[in-house]
Amino acid sequence: MGGGIGGAVVAAASAPDCTRHLATPHEANSARPGDVVCFDGDISGDRLVITKGGTPREPVTYSGRGAAVHGITIEADNVVVEGYRTDRPEAPGIELTGDHITVRNNTVTGPRGGDGDGIRFFGNDLKIVSNTVSRTDNRNGHADCMQTFASDSPPSRHVLIEGNRCRRVDNMCLMAEGPNDEDGDGKGSTSDITVRNNYCETLTASQALMFEDVRNATIEGNTFAAPTHHAIGLAHGSTGAHVGGNELDPGIGYEVGIDASSMAGYEGPEPGGEP
Structure with missing residues (x-):
């Protein structure tokens, strides 16, 4: 890992x-x-x-x-942010918007308010690596470990999400929505998101990862450590997905749920049902 x-x-x-x-x-x-x-x-x-x-x-x-801060907001291109701790920050614990941003070796514990998300990201050429997010709480919304969307915000492209730990996360470890999703603004495209070698413990959601209108996702080598209904959902034209080498909790019903609009270019295990 x-x-x-x-x-x-x-x-x-x-x-x-x-x-x-x-x-x-x-x-x-x-x-x-x-x-x-x-x-x-x-x-x-x-x-x-x-x-x-x-x-x-x-x-x-x-x-x-190792310094403590009360959350992190990045609104700049060409930056690396590493080694911060944030405990019970206003959600999202870390929010990054821009191009060529790396966020690594940070911890987010118990984000509060808003939707309760740990990390939100928007932009191009982003690297979210070796961070730990824990204890997101659904009391105020749908508290994901990580999330991106494209509603009056830049779509996300060329994103690497690798070696992160999502522990005791109420909702999903990743919710990724493109601009042509139900709530999207229809501008641009969300694509080329790699989710590799992460640890995912989601407590209440039906799936651990959800992709809607996200093209060319790669999902490999992850550990899905909680008994969700299924591990990965691909919907609303999430074509070109590649899935393999993931480790599943025995209580997970099936690895991949997919709808008809997302089947083109799919490579991976036989889908087990709906997303």
Whole structure:
């Protein structure tokens, strides 16, 4: 399995050396491409809002090194955000919007309010790697570990979701909806999402992963650790999906549910029923 499967998220031990020390995120506009930014002040009571990025070859890295924040919002291109802890933040615990963003080795515990989601993502060339999300709560909505949609928000393309742990998640580990879904805005397309080597424990949803109007999804090497009705749903034209090598809890009814509009280009185990 990937680096985030076996245990706690590693933050400080593997963190890169800081090249720019700032007191608070309000000073981040001084960051330059290639910088590794560390905040030396106490920012545990604030939501970390990142609006300054670098270039595709030299992103700005914001290194938490185990620091606590009250949630994270990324509205910038060409950034890496790693090594932060957030406990009971306003949901979503981490929200990223932009291109060429990497979010890795962060923890989100018990997000509150809104739909209760752990991570939401929107944009192109995104990497969500080795994060841990736990204890999402359906009391205020449908609390997914991770979610994307395209309703007055950018569709998501070329997304890698790898080595994450979704533990004690009330709703799904991933809900991915494209712009031509029932609630979408019809602009662009959501495609090329790879979900690999993640650990998924969903407590109340019928399926662990749901794709609606998402083309060319790859779903492989994941551990589905709770007895959902089925593991994966493909619907509303989610064509070109590739599924294989996943480990299923014995209580899961069948691995893949799919509708007729999503059958084109499907490769994987024999579908067991509806999505």
